[in-house]
Amino acid sequence: xxxxxxxxxxxxxxxxxxxxxxxxxxxxxxxxxxxxxxxxxxxxxxxxxxxxxxxxxxxxxxxxxxxxxxxxxxxxxxxxxxxxxxxxxxxxxxxxxxxxxxxxxxxxxxxxxxxxxxxxxxxxxxxxxxxxxxxxxxxxxxxxxxxxxxxxxxxxxxxxxxxxxxxxxxxxxxxxxxxxxxxxxxxxxxxxxxxxxxxxxxxxxxxxxxxxxxxxxxxxxxxxxx
Amino acid sequence: xxxxxxxxxxxxxxxxxxxxxxxxxxxxxxxxxxxxxxxxxxxxxxxxxxxxxxxxxxxxxxxxxxxxxxxxxxxxxxxxxxxxxxxxxxxxxxxxxxxxxxxxxxxxxxxxxxxxxxxxxxxxxxxxxxxxxxxxxxxxxxxxxxxxxxxxxxxxxxxxxxxxxxxxxxxxxxxxxxxxxxxxxxxxxxxxxxxxxxxxxxxxxxxxxxxxxxxxxxxxxxxxxxxxxxxxxxxxxxxxxxxxxxxxxxxxxxxxxxxxxxxxxxxxxxxxxxxxxxxxxxxxxxxxxxxxxxxxxxxxxxxxxxxxxxxxxxx
Numbered sequence: 142x143x144x145x146x147x148x149x150x151x152x153x154x155x156x157x158x159x160x161x162x163x164x165x166x167x168x169x170x171x172x173x174x175x176x177x178x179x180x181x182x183x184x185x186x187x188x189x190x191x192x193x194x195x196x197x198x199x200x201x202x203x204x205x206x207x208x209x210x211x212x213x214x215x216x217x218x219x220x221x222x223x224x225x226x227x228x229x230x231x232x233x234x235x236x237x238x239x240x241x242x243x244x245x246x247x248x249x250x251x252x253x254x255x256x257x258x259x260x261x262x263x264x265x266x267x268x269x270x271x272x273x274x275x276x277x278x279x280x281x282x283x284x285x286x287x288x289x290x291x292x293x294x295x296x297x298x299x300x301x302x303x304x305x306x307x308x309x310x311x312x313x314x315x316x317x318x319x320x321x322x323x324x325x326x327x328x329x330x331x332x333x334x335x336x337x338x339x340x341x342x343x344x345x346x347x348x349x350x351x352x353x354x355x356x357x358x359x360x361x362x363x364x365x366x367x
Numbered sequence: 368x369x370x371x372x373x374x375x376x377x378x379x380x381x382x383x384x385x386x387x388x389x390x391x392x393x394x395x396x397x398x399x400x401x402x403x404x405x406x407x408x409x410x411x412x413x414x415x416x417x418x419x420x421x422x423x424x425x426x427x428x429x430x431x432x433x434x435x436x437x438x439x440x441x442x443x444x445x446x447x448x449x450x451x452x453x454x455x456x457x458x459x460x461x462x463x464x465x466x467x468x469x470x471x472x473x474x475x476x477x478x479x480x481x482x483x484x485x486x487x488x489x490x491x492x493x494x495x496x497x498x499x500x501x502x503x504x505x506x507x508x509x510x511x512x513x514x515x516x517x518x519x520x521x522x523x524x525x526x527x528x529x530x531x532x533x534x535x536x537x538x539x540x541x542x543x544x545x546x547x548x549x550x551x552x553x554x555x556x557x558x559x560x561x562x563x564x565x566x567x568x569x570x571x572x573x574x575x576x577x578x579x580x581x582x583x584x585x586x587x588x589x590x591x592x593x594x595x596x597x598x599x600x601x602x603x604x605x606x607x608x609x610x611x612x613x614x615x616x617x618x619x620x621x622x623x624x625x626x627x628x629x630x631x632x633x634x635x636x637x638x639x640x641x642x643x644x645x646x647x648x649x650x651x652x653x654x655x656x657x658x659x660x661x662x663x664x665x666x667x668x669x670x671x672x673x674x675x676x677x678x679x680x681x682x
Binding site for chain 2: 250
């Protein structure tokens, strides 16, 4: 599903962010990527969403070789990958329903299809009844679940969650993690980056540790000491 | 295909929303563009009006070729054909003795009447001569026409040639022609100046819209919106400026034409112009031209702003 082969990313100012990283993620896997701030986790995810290009190495996601990907095809790649951010990135002027529908509008789905699909996804993330609320009226956990709903509404094969619990208290953080587990259970590959030791250790999933731009450990059912 | 239509409709709606959201900037951008288009349309109207007026004035000034007595119709036709073949000749009409007499009797100008009566008495002639009245499209060619009429080949036909009291009229037309040039040049300069100002204002309006919506644009990029879907609303927004400005400027110019036109359309210099501008085809053409020009200014401005501020090249 995801293959990184000796991938290096170097920035002109910051220097090396990732160095010869190799990683293979199977379909339907739930992989947690851990590491200190600046270790290279976010760079790794940006390479997968094609916000950044690798300096060298090979990246293949869902059979698409990024080295051969043309700029005009990037939007279509991103439609196959759901992304969730630490700061939610919701549109404050749109309701919960409209925020989720936005992801379907840009691919040209009809209003009828959107009205049919969005409530199902909001139900999946536990936000039934909140359709008309604005992001400002929701708790952090609820906002993050709206972001997850937007990321999965197109049923992507891969969901990338970049520190989705970073701004949440433990209760809401676990609410979000339970939703991610549910989505993974339905067959979506999940890549989660987090600092939260408690979550990593209790989930007992594959843990990839990155330090100074290198993969220093890759363990199934792994743990993390932050 | 269906999805493309749905997406296009959503882009149009988003553009309309942007237009309403940036209300004051939209009003400013539309107003300046309206001024530019009004000047442009006025330049067209002034140009056509002065051209037609000059043409009409030129027609009123005629070269008269007096014919000898008892000229045969065949000889007369030869010189008429020769004169008509000149590009500067608009028309040649034959004035018979009867017609000349009728005109003389009905003329309202007492001075002219007295002058002709006196002349007839002096020459001993009983009737007025036959003549050819030549209307010109280009007054500067009157000398050339006189020369043709005085050619040796027509000596048996032509008695005399008169360019009448044309000097004052020539002077008037010459002044009108040079005024027309200045009007057109001035109008083009003003239209270009205001078009440049509207490009700058729309450029800034779109730039502000891009900054205001930068987070939304980033989210759109990340969730898979195509560059066309992101750019589309900005282009639609600037097209709306052009359409509204085009309609308003056309309304303003036609308001002036329709209120002033009836007062001057009875004057021969302006009647053709008024009929021209009030024909359905020209009215539609002027509206279409104003809208297209407005949209072009809008599209160019927003493309400039997007190329500079909407970073879509490096996804």
